[in-house]
Amino acid sequence: MDTRLKIKDILTKTRPVSFEFFPPRTAEGIPGVLETLHELKAYCPDFVSVTYGAGGSTRAFTEEITFEAKRTAAVEVMAHLTCVGQTKEEIHAVLERLEAEGVENVIALRGDPPRGSTEFVPVEGGFQHATDLLKHIKTNFKFGVAAACYPEGHTESVDLNADLKYVKMKVDNGADFLVTQLFYDNRFYYDFLERARAGGIDVPIIPGVLPVLSSAQVRRFTILSGSEIPPDLSKLLDKYADDDDSARDMGVEYASAQVRELWDSGAPGVHFYVLNRSYSVSRILDNLTIPGHHRQD
Numbered sequence: 001m002d003t004r005l006k007i008k009d010i011l012t013k014t015r016p017v018s019f020e021f022f023p024p025r026t027a028e029g030i031p032g033v034l035e036t037l038h039e040l041k042a043y044c045p046d047f048v049s050v051t052y053g054a055g056g057s058t059r060a061f062t063e064e065i066t067f068e069a070k071r072t073a074a075v076e077v078m079a080h081l082t083c084v085g086q087t088k089e090e091i092h093a094v095l096e097r098l099e100a101e102g103v104e105n106v107i108a109l110r111g112d113p114p115r116g117s118t119e120f121v122p123v124e125g126g127f128q129h130a131t132d133l134l135k136h137i138k139t140n141f142k143f144g145v146a147a148a149c150y151p152e153g154h155t156e157s158v159d160l161n162a163d164l165k166y167v168k169m170k171v172d173n174g175a176d177f178l179v180t181q182l183f184y185d186n187r188f189y190y191d192f193l194e195r196a197r198a199g200g201i202d203v204p205i206i207p208g209v210l211p212v213l214s215s216a217q218v219r220r221f222t223i224l225s226g227s228e229i230p231p232d233l234s235k236l237l238d239k240y241a242d243d244d245d246s247a248r249d250m251g252v253e254y255a256s257a258q259v260r261e262l263w264d265s266g267a268p269g270v271h272f273y274v275l276n277r278s279y280s281v282s283r284i285l286d287n288l289t290i291p292g293h294h295r296q297d
């Protein structure tokens with residue numbers, strides 16, 4: 001089966017369901033990630049993606065999982081790539097390796113400042129913004145390219161209009177589609193979509209959904225991402241603060257309702273932040289019965 005396919009072409013035919021994984025801290029964790037990927041393959045994802053670590057050996061694991069997913073799971077893959085801690089030449093070399101392995105899709109990101117710092121500073125000879133990385137990729141390679149967007153605004157943005165201006169620049173620099181930061185109130189996605197269209201951004205904007213795995217996890221992630229927790233969800237998180245199993249089951253119901261509404265409103269796909277665990281996303285897709293994405297054993 002030929003899996004060389006650009007996601008922008010998938011988007012013209014269907015509304016993709018996709019899963020995002022992250023590289024483990026040590027090589028011993030790789031088989032576990034691949035096992036989850038194979039389990040979730042039963043739900044026929046249109047593509048999977050693998051995040052790019054903040055540095056060190058996890059970056060090699062990103063490549064390993066990306067290549068393995070293509071080889072053994074025969075599923076389309078989108079490799080994440082950031083501007084953190086690498087020169088343009090080093091990033092170019094990563095792109096060449098991805099290209100040599102037949103990877104067709106990349107999501108171009110800036111990456112976060114290192115822990116404890118609020119300002120992103122590129123290494124000497126590195127890229128400053130995702131827009132610069134995008135331009136480099138489009139000028140030198142044939143990858144299909146995605147970029148990130150933030151329905152509630154990026155945490156460093158002065159305001160939503162400034163943020164939108166840079167999202168538009170990502171699209172002008174070649175982003176075929178956008179994937180959103182997590183959000184728990186669909187209103188932010190609908191508002192962002194409206195502002196994006198009014199601002200001349202016409203590419204598909206795929207909502208990113210993170211099912212609740214535990215109360216503490218959501219509190220931590222939303223502080224980092226700047227996403228609001230709606231009052232009804234906040235109450236449930238308090239209720240299950242010391243009961244992760246119940247929080248996770250509540251999260252399945254919450255995300256099922258969230259995705260159902262997004263899907264019914266015509267969202268061009270859904271990207272699940274899987275966090276390398278199959279339980280929640282399996283249950284959500286069992287609940288939703290999206291055509292082509294129910295369990296195939």
Ligand SMILES: Cc1cc2nc3c(=O)[nH]c(=O)nc-3n(C[C@H](O)[C@H](O)[C@H](O)COP(=O)(O)OP(=O)(O)OC[C@H]3O[C@@H](n4cnc5c(N)ncnc54)[C@H](O)[C@@H]3O)c2cc1C
Nearest residue numbers: 051052080109110111129130148154156157163166179181
């Ligand atoms: C779908 C998705 C996937 C992600 N995957 C990863 C991953 O694999 N690895 C990882 O480390 N992180 C990942 N992140 C997190 C991401 O790296 C951070 O959110 C980071 O802080 C911003 O990345 P960006 O690509 O949006 O940066 P940028 O687009 O560069 O934006 C960063 C800030 O600068 C502003 N800005 C943008 N362009 C310009 C410009 N040209 N001039 C001036 N200001 C500008 C923006 O408004 C924003 O405030 C992901 C986020 C999302 C939503």
